[in-house]
Amino acid sequence: MKAFYINLKKTFTFLKEVWTLIVKNKKWWLIPFFILLCMFALMVALVGGGAILPAIYAIF
Numbered sequence: 001m002k003a004f005y006i007n008l009k010k011t012f013t014f015l016k017e018v019w020t021l022i023v024k025n026k027k028w029w030l031i032p033f034f035i036l037l038c039m040f041a042l043m044v045a046l047v048g049g050g051a052i053l054p055a056i057y058a059i060f
Contacts, residue, residue: 015038022030 018034022028022034
């Protein structure tokens, strides 16, 4: 369980760094891509990866 929290903390640190990069450099056009990336990551995490791959392939 401790490893889960350490991994979660690293993930949130990465997201915070990306958000800071977007705001500091005023790259507002990156926000839709960032949101889309987060949605795909959440989908893969919730489904487990295997069943979602054909759906992602069909989108692209």
